[in-house]
Amino acid sequence: MRAMVYRGPYKIRVEEKDIPAIEHPNDAIIRVTQAAICGSDLHLYHGLIPDTRVGTTFGHEFIGVVEKVGGSVNSLAPGDRVMVPFNVYCGSCYFCARGLYSNCHNVNPNATAVGGIYGYSHTSGGYDGGQAEYVRVPFADVGPSLIPDWLDDEDALLMTDALATGYFGAQLGDIAEGDTVVVFGAGPVGLYAAKSAWLMGAGRVIVIDQLEYRLEKARTFAHAETFNYNEYEDIVVEMKKTTDYLGADVVIDAVGAEADGNFLQHVTATKLKLQGGSPIALNWAIDSARKGGNVSVVGAYGPVFSAVKFGDALNKGLTLRMNQCPVKRQWPRLLEHIRNGYLKPNDIVTHRIPLEHIAEGYHMFAAKLDNCIKPIIVPDAS
Incomplete structure (x- = not known):
């Protein structure tokens, strides 16, 4: 064959x-x-x-x-x-x-x-x-x-x-009626997660990516608000501003290890093979969630030793849920x-x-x- x-x-x-x-x-x-x-x-x-x-x-x-x-x-x-x-x-x-x-x-x-x-x-x-x-x-x-x-x-x-994982990502977020849901990543899983969030009662759905053609698909397929993070000095600050400085009720990381990350993360991952990518999307998710909010992770990760903001997640009282679907x-x-x-x-x-x-x-x-x-x-x- x-x-x-x-x-x-x-x-x-x-x-x-x-x-x-x-x-x-x-x-x-x-x-x-x-x-x-x-x-x-x-x-x-x-x-x-x-x-x-x-x-x-x-x-x-x-x-x-x-x-x-x-x-x-x-x-x-x-x-x-x-x-x-x-x-x-x-x-x-x-x-x-x-x-x-x-x-x-x-x-x-x-x-x-x-x-x-x-x-x-x-x-x-x-x-x-x-x-x-x-x-x-x-x-x-x-x-x-x-x-x-x-x-x-x-x-x-x-x-x-892809569809099952996106739906599962929204499911892990434990979305309540009227919740604001932020999805990092407008690839297939992120698009399906955003679409599924509406089916679970979300009142507002926001998708974040850096590619305009994917953001356009998020608008037409998932009927979501969109933000291109390259257009803002700090996308986390922008998420705070657009949620009355509280943060989102639910944040879904549909990016995983492919996030660009910083120079050290790029070298240790793609060049030296010491870790499985960058935790930048996960950290943005933690920072963008409101205190007491939920973070769902369905983006795929290998071993990542770069600093994940676990202390921030703890002190904000976040619920983190994740798994392969x-x-x-x-x-x-x-x-x-x-x-x-x-x-x-x-x-x-x-x-x-x-x-x-x-x-x-x-x-x-x-x-x-x-x-x-x-x-x-x-x-x-x-």
Whole structure:
């Protein structure tokens, strides 16, 4: 099969790899019909995530058709059209029993924190991802779901991570009716978080970014107020001014490790590989929240030792909530919202790229070229 293959920071290729085989009776082999490049894939692409090994295939957002199933799989059959959450999880451990699928204890030998994630380095279990023509899906009775006949393929694809994570980010904020919600980051997750905030009763939604085309999408898709932080000497002060000098009730960090940061953070992260990016967005979130407010973190981070303003969060009495999204837990409500017309996930898709051109897709997405917000990858498997 043809698959995207990692060859080092900023170096990816499309190469021939063996079609994955059934390794366990609970496995399924999925022929990928659509995949996507996620903002958190850029952390891998830039070399910010530890133990990202040469030869790995990225891609934790994908849908497809079941090609083959192991002998113990009862819920799927060849020919089924399925969407696959980015979490690899067993469904039966202590954490899965409590709906914490992203913290499964049985799918990652490094499972001190995160469970398994497709195509996201060996710190997340070392599973190959779906930016390929075929992918092996473990615990196939637990993760994948049949795509409803009425659901568009692209909308299903976006439910496998970006939409679910944005919704989860708003959910973690514990938004009360009338709350002011600030979202840092107008990428796909930030856009979905802002849109979801309205569904949870927000009275005011503000999105902050530095790219005008993304802020325009925040205005038209999420109906949010927008601020370009490059236009202000201090965006935190501006957030205080616009909230009667109190701060926002809820702040969502949908940026994560890709925040620009200062020179020291840039050198220690992207050059020396000593930490997984910059905490600047998280610190802005802490500073922008009102006393007693809530901060939700769904932007992806590697290990960060640069000073996070934990003392400020403590002294302000903030509630900080964060996790990788337990995707499948969000699906029933999201399907309701989509069917009722409150959400149209693929409104943010800007590019549809053949698998053979995925290197150009990564470059375009990473360099913010051609007003790229969300690129979808289309394999050519037959």
